[in-house]
Amino acid sequence: MIDAYEDPGTPDRRGxxxxxxxxxxxxxxxxxxxxxxxxxxxxxxxxxxxxxxxxVDEGLEQGDMGALALWTGLLVAxxxxxxxxxxxxxxxxxxxxxxxxxRTVKVVVGHTVRLGAAxxxxxxxxxxxxxxxxxxxxxxSALTVIGPGVGAVFAYLAVSALLLTVSVQLTVxxxxxxxxxxxxxxxxxxxxxxxxxxxxxxxxxLTARIGDLAGGLRVLNGLGGKGLVADAFRHDSARLRRxxxxxxxxxxxxxxLGIGLPTLYLALVTWLAARxxxxxxxxxxxxxxxxxxxxxxxxxxxxxxxxxxxLGRGAVAARxxxxxxxxxxxPDTGTSxxxxxxxxxxxxxxxxxxxxxxxxxxxxxxxxxxxxxxxxGRYEPSRTLWGGVPLSEIPLPQxxxxxxxxxxxxxxxxxxxREVIAPQRGARTHIGxxxxxxxxxxxxxxxxxxxxxxxxxxxxxxxxxxxxANARNLSGGQRQRIRLARALLADPExxxxxxxxxxxxxxxxxxxxxxxxxxxxxxxxVITTTSPLMLDRADTVxxxxxxxxxxTGTHQQLLEEDAGYRSLVARDAEEPAR
Numbered sequence: 001m002i003d004a005y006e007d008p009g010t011p012d013r014r015g016x017x018x019x020x021x022x023x024x025x026x027x028x029x030x031x032x033x034x035x036x037x038x039x040x041x042x043x044x045x046x047x048x049x050x051x052x053x054x055x056v057d058e059g060l061e062q063g064d065m066g067a068l069a070l071w072t073g074l075l076v077a078x079x080x081x082x083x084x085x086x087x088x089x090x091x092x093x094x095x096x097x098x099x100x101x102x103r104t105v106k107v108v109v110g111h112t113v114r115l116g117a118a119x120x121x122x123x124x125x126x127x128x129x130x131x132x133x134x135x136x137x138x139x140x141s142a143l144t145v146i147g148p149g150v151g152a153v154f155a156y157l158a159v160s161a162l163l164l165t166v167s168v169q170l171t172v173x174x175x176x177x178x179x180x181x182x183x184x185x186x187x188x189x190x191x192x193x194x195x196x197x198x199x200x201x202x203x204x205x206l207t208a209r210i211g212d213l214a215g216g217l218r219v220l221n222g223l224g225g226k227g228l229v230a231d232a233f234r235h236d237s238a239r240l241r242r243x244x245x246x247x248x249x250x251x252x253x254x255x256x257l258g259i260g261l262p263t264l265y266l267a268l269v270t271w272l273a274a275r276x277x278x279x280x281x282x283x284x285x286x287x288x289x290x291x292x293x294x295x296x297x298x299x300x301x302x303x304x305x306x307x308x309x310x311l312g313r314g315a316v317a318a319r320x321x322x323x324x325x326x327x328x329x330x331p332d333t334g335t336s337x338x339x340x341x342x343x344x345x346x347x348x349x350x351x352x353x354x355x356x357x358x359x360x361x362x363x364x365x366x367x368x369x370x371x372x373x374x375x376x377g378r379y380e381p382s383r384t385l386w387g388g389v390p391l392s393e394i395p396l397p398q399x400x401x402x403x404x405x406x407x408x409x410x411x412x413x414x415x416x417x418r419e420v421i422a423p424q425r426g427a428r429t430h431i432g433x434x435x436x437x438x439x440x441x442x443x444x445x446x447x448x449x450x451x452x453x454x455x456x457x458x459x460x461x462x463x464x465x466x467x468x469a470n471a472r473n474l475s476g477g478q479r480q481r482i483r484l485a486r487a488l489l490a491d492p493e494x495x496x497x498x499x500x501x502x503x504x505x506x507x508x509x510x511x512x513x514x515x516x517x518x519x520x521x522x523x524x525x526v527i528t529t530t531s532p533l534m535l536d537r538a539d540t541v542x543x544x545x546x547x548x549x550x551x552t553g554t555h556q557q558l559l560e561e562d563a564g565y566r567s568l569v570a571r572d573a574e575e576p577a578r
Contacts, residue, residue: 008026008103008106008107008110009022009026009103009107011107011322011325013322013325013326014322015318015319015322016314016315016316016317016318016319016321016322017315017318018322019139019318019319019321019322020139020142020143020311020314020315020318023099023100023103023104023139023143024143024146026099026103027096027099030092030095030096030099031096031146033092034089034092034093034096034146034147034150035146035147035150035151037085037088037089037092037147037151038089038093038146038147038148038149038150038151039150039151039153039154039155040085040151041082041085041086041089041151042148042151042152042154042155042299042300043151043154043155043158044078044081044082044085045082045155045296045299046155046158046159046162046293046296047078048075048078048079048082048292048296049162049288049289049290049291049292049293049295049296050162050289050292051071051074051075051078052071052075052288052289052292053285053286053288053289053292054067054071054285055067055068055071055072055075055285056284056285056288057283057284057285057286058071058285059071059072061283061284061285089147089148089151092147093143093144093146093147093148096143096146096147097140097141097143097144098140100139100140100143101136101137101139104136104139104140104321105132105136107321107325108128108131108132108136108321108324108325111324111325111327112128112324114329115327115328115329116329118327118329118330119327122327123324123327128324130320131317131320131321131324134317135317135318135320135321136317136321138313138314138316138317139314139317139318139321141310141313141314142310142311142313142314142315142317142318143314144307144310145307145310145311148303148307149303149307151300151303152299152300152301152303152304152307153300155296155297155299155300156297156300156301156304159174159293159296159297159300160174160175162289162293163290163293166282166286166289166290167273167276167281167282167290169272169276170269170272170273170276170290173268173269173272174269174297180265195243195246195247195250251309263298265301266294266297266298266301267294269290269294269297270290270291270294273286273287273290273291273294274287330381332395332396332397333392333393334392334393334394334395334396334398334399335393335395336389336390336393336394337389337394337398338386338387338389338394338395338398338402339386339387339388339389341356341387342356342357342493342494342524343356343386343387343388344356344385344386344387344388345376345384345385345386345391345494345524346384346385346386347372347375347376347382347383347384348383348384348385349372349375349382349383349547350368350372350375350544350547350548350549351542351548351549352372352376352542352544352549354376354494354524354526355524355539355540356524357522357523357524358524358525358539358540359516359517359520359525359527359537359538359539359540360524360525360526360527360538360539360540360541360542361526361527361528361529361534361535361538361540361541361542361555362526362527362528362529362541362542362544363528363529363530363535363541363542363543363544363565363568363569364530364543364544364545364550364568365544365545365546365547366499366528366530368544368546368547369498369528369544370498370528371547372528372544372547373405373496373498373526373528374405376391376403376405376496376526377399377403377404377405377496378391378392378396378399378403379405402492402493402494403492403493403494403496404487404490404492404494404495404496405496405498406483406484406486406487406495406496406497406498406500407483407498408480408483408497408498408499408500408502408503410483411470412467412469412470412471412479412482412483413469414466414467414468414469415466415467416463416464416465416466416467417455417456417459417462417463417464417465417466417467417482418443418463418464420467420471420482420486421443421446421447421463421482421485421486421489422439422443422486422489442489442491443463443489445488445519446485446486446488446489446519447485448515448519449484449485449488449512449515449516449518449519450481450482450484450485450488450512450515450516451481451508451511451512451515452478452481452482452484452485455474455478455481455482476503477503477504477505477508479503480500480501480502480503480504481504481508481512483500484497484500484501484512484516488516488519488520491523493523493524494523494524494525494526495520495523495524495525495526496526497525497526497527497528498528499528499529500512500516500527500529501513501529501531501533501534502529502531506533509531509533509534510533512534513531513534513536513537514537516537517537530568530569532555532569535555535569536555536556538554538555539554540552540553540554541553541554541555541558543558543562543564543565543568545564550562550564550565551564551565555569
């Protein structure tokens with residue numbers, strides 16, 4: 001299977017069927033082994049009735065105990081060998097499916113990382129969840145055609161060849177049966193793909209709504225809109241359930257036909273063989289052989305139906321993955337070099353001007369200030385200038401290397417606290433003694449500046465204590481301080497921090513405000529906040545109204561000169577400590 005550090009390759013994004021074929025081509029040896037083992041295993045299943053017929057005709061009927069022992073011994077040997085083949089086939093196909101599963105996960109995760117900030121603007125979160133929860137598994141299951149599917153084809157041909165030695169009439173009936181089954185099942189397969197695709201789409205929409213509800217339930221409840229949203233969610237859930245019933249209806253017919261049609265079809269072959277035996281056209285041994293061939297054929301014929309069922313669902317899932325992979329990040333057309341020295345960041349749309357080496361605060365409506373930060377960090381198209389050079393014309397890697405946007409709701413991955421704050425420690429690189437010492441000192445300073453030392457001390461294993469995904473085993477204020485420590489440890493030339501202390505109590509916030517100023521002394525730092533404690537430590541405060549700078553000055557100056565600013569800050573100061 002694919003290694004955790006192995007390159008998954010470049011997927012074929014021309015369509016769902018092409019993507020499935022790409023997954024097969026990425027593991028050619030294992031796929032070939034699965035097809036070979038599946039084919040030999042199923043063909044040897046057909047050999048069992050042949051050996052049994054020889055034992056009856058040449059041993060029992062002739063009274064030849066030597067021939068009976070020979071054919072019986074061969075029957076046992078073939079059965080034992082085929083049991084071993086079955087185990088190896090199953091192991092190989094499990095590896096094929098798991099490789100497809102892990103490879104698809106790596107491809108999807110890698111692409112979402114490349115999309116970066118463009119991802120939420122191009123695809124719903126529910127779509128990603130649906131792909132990860134259901135589509136990846138369905139794609140992996142579709143690859144069962146490599147083993148049992150290919151084996152079913154060879155077994156069908158092998159049984160037809162063996163039947164040809166018994167009766168041409170029976171062989172013709174067997175060969176004409178598969179086209180008939182395909183005509184009956186084909187329309188259901190097409191209908192299944194349509195209903196399955198619609199079901200997946202609605203499932204993605206509903207999953208996204210669940211995420212929105214979970215994130216804004218408190219706000220909705222406060223505005224009195226919880227009941228309205230709950231009714232809409234209930235309506236969408238009912239629609240999804242009805243669509244699921246339609247998928248289940250088609251699926252049940254597919255599965256019923258997968259068992260029923262082969263059984264009825266092969267019952268006809270058995271009836272014809274019994275009539276021929278009664279008329280003396282077939283021997284007793286040949287009748288036994290035909291019955292055995294019929295019993296063997298039930299499996300490959302059922303596989304053909306299941307093959308179409310799994311491939312149909314797999315193609316639907318693969319098309320959804322391909323649609324995600326076709327999304328492209330915003331093109332990086334930058335050809336101008338970033339300023340060599342710390343320079344002014346200027347956003348013409350809001351009028352915000354960030355002087356280098358200073359602590360600047362943006363205050364006002366939270367949405368307005370966050371939008372300005374997105375423009376300054378080049379997470380939204382804008383006319384922002386950096387040292388007089390349009391930010392959009394500077395190569396994106398240079399922007400990301402020197403300007404860091406620290407969101408107060410940024411993801412925290414599961415792992416040790418040390419790795420969460422300093423992910424480079426988890427990389428496979430050698431860190432010498434001197435570098436390790438410097439890194440430890442920098443980590444301690446970052447923890448101190450974010451007032452997070454008490455978090456480390458409270459955890460049972462300190463920095464080596466494990467954290468859940470998004471640090472759910474920490475409080476909201478603790479998570480916020482960990483995010484701030486991570487940003488400070490990165491030590492970017494320009495730090496743009498969105499509401500870095502909004503979940504902290506006043507005492508802790510005061511410590512962070514004082515230490516942040518000291519830690520970032522001489523470095524360009526921007527914070528968005530309405531907290532008087534933070535605003536009082538800023539060198540410059542930009543007060544925004546409707547997304548535009550309405551006033552600029554120090555905290556004390558704005559308190560004295562601007563009534564709107566004074567009202568905003570006073571309202572925030574009166575809020576209870578969190």
